[in-house]
């Protein structure tokens with residue numbers, strides 16, 4: 227069982243916590259669990275037009291039967307349900323989806339910046355173009371473009387699949403090793419350039435708050451979520467904690 231500051235966040239209560247136009251439900255890794263994803267974005271008494279953003283590792287592009295289920299949600303509700311990609315998603319499939327936010331993007335209305343992609347540490351166990359793709363991380367050119375845009379916009383909130391090196395080093399207690407990756411180093415360069423107030427990521431499969439450099443980092447577990455109010459700068463956890471940022 228994982229926790230936010232010692233408060234249980236598992237199992238996930240599929241309830242209407244704080245939905246509506248001022249909130250966006252930000253959702254962690256899905257790993258092909260489409261039924262659970264559907265419940266999270268379409269929770270009790272909450273219509274599918276309450277917006278959400280998912281942080282990658284849908285396993286989109288792995289199996290056609292799963293793809294069709296995801297595309298069914300996105301096709302009918304792509305203006306409400308968006309996603310970035312992780313290392314366990316097919317980049318080309320993602321780029322073809324109307325719900326994909328892009329390899330990097332900035333949303334002025336939310337003062338939100340996002341970066342897709344990550345490095346797969348289990349690449350040796352995977353099959354290219356079946357369940358692993360060589361362009362899982364942004365290219366140097368894409369990172370440079372993203373860096374310029376980030377410098378210009380100086381966002382209040384950041385989302386990414388993985389997290390900056392200085393933050394992931396703090397997670398090492400959960401794992402036996404830590405490696406620097408291009409994506410972590412790139413995200414670190416963004417953090418060194420400018421600290422947003424809130425940074426939400428997935429990939430690590432646990433719920434964790436970390437405060438560093440004036441920013442609150444929120445790691446979301448698989449199927450974990452928070453509801454962010456962009457206008458009033460707070461979010462609500464699945465255990466109904468209200469957190470200002």
Ligand SMILES: [Fe+2]
Nearest residue numbers: 283312313429
């Ligand atoms: Fe991942």
